[in-house]
Amino acid sequence: MTSVDFNAWHMPVLTVETIDALSVKPDGLYLDLTAGGGGHSAAILEKLGKNGRLYAADRDPEALKICDARLSGIETSATYKTVHASFSEFPDWLQQEELGHVDGLLADLGVSSHQLDSSARGFSYLNDGPLDMRMNPEQSSTAADILSAIPESELVALLRLYGEERYATLIARAIIRAREKKTINRTAELAQIVSGAVPPHARREGNPARKTFQALRMAVNGEQQELAHLLHAIPDVMSQGGRAVVISFHSLEDRMVKQAMRRWQSPCECPRDFPTCVCGKQPIGHQVSSKPQVATDEEIQDNRRARSAKLRVFEFGGGVA
Structure with missing residues (x-):
């Protein structure tokens, strides 16, 4: 190279x-x-x-x-x-x-x-792939694991703290409803859920899933800690x-x-x-x-x-x- x-x-x-x-x-x-x-x-x-x-x-x-x-x-x-x-x-x-x-x-x-461009790593909201987001693939918990168990109130807090997401409550509620029907384990699934949860004008301000993916990535990898x-x-x-x-x-x-x-x-x-x-x-x-x-x-x-x-x-x- x-x-x-x-x-x-x-x-x-x-x-x-x-x-x-x-x-x-x-x-x-x-x-x-x-x-x-x-x-x-x-x-x-x-x-x-x-x-x-x-x-x-x-x-x-x-x-x-x-x-x-x-x-x-x-x-x-x-x-x-x-x-x-x-x-x-x-x-x-x-x-x-x-x-x-x-x-x-x-x-x-x-x-x-x-990491962002590889769909297999699960960081991107633009390309479909497994909802992973681990910087070190040898660690255990993935983004899908977190979303499968996190309480709604904690998810709201996570989106607000790490993603500075103004629509955290709407997005968290939509994710909880979606996971009650089936496990969320693909990036495209999550991006679609977020897009459907925010007001229409928010979808015109860039990809609405960006801050949610950022917040999840920071949580998965314990970046603040x-x-x-x-x-x-x-x-x-x-x-x-x-x-x-x-x-x-x-x-x-x-x-x-x-x-x-x-x-x-x-x-x-x-x-x-x-x-x-x-x-x-x-x-x-x-x-x-x-x-x-x-x-x-x-x-x-x-x-x-x-x-x-x-x-x-x-x-x-x-x-x-």
Whole structure:
């Protein structure tokens, strides 16, 4: 496969901005925790020299195979290793001596183009396939499993929280009624149920199933919980001057990232009217920019999935958590 073929499998977003933000050192230790098709990992590896090291991790074993194939074709004196792991398993797979010495860490929270486009994976509301949505096919519960048992009130809450769906009550009611007649186990079935549940004008504002599928995907893969674990673990692995880069695509995820970076920068919990800090919590670094970087118009034209991407950067150094 050529670089064009790999990008067809999955086109990474904000690649130039990511590499700039990581400020890659030739002899550094770098982690790409969402390697996917290897686009970002390849760009990092190309910057590394003889003593440089890269870990490319992902929870999707199929993606890791593609990533490994891509990285193996790069001429480099650096070393790399692929790791099959989710955020919740981080940093258990790092060597003890590597803790506190990571120079750069990347987490791209988006879903890969291949996952979305492959009907067999069950992520897409545009193509019929099994209602699966597991990023790691080795895990047990699928989207169909969740829909077969979730109470209506919990489904409403899920659609509102993860999908920010204004018609959550109508959609949840329609799903419950439909599953009483037969199990919902195909993506086309679910998309049709959602379309029939929302008001006619909502169907003219784009595919009405988009937010429902997003909410289910986040629930199936425990994305909020996985991200919370990662954000808690990051400070313990970073070196002085090391940078963490996180790319989010959903307001809930971006809010979690933004709040975590604010805590890292300003951890003091003392009341504002205290003249001096008595809690003892000191900053462990600073946000490189208070505002996220977004894709250029040119990138969005080439890759529409980049339109909602937000990149945030934090540089570690100074103080203790």
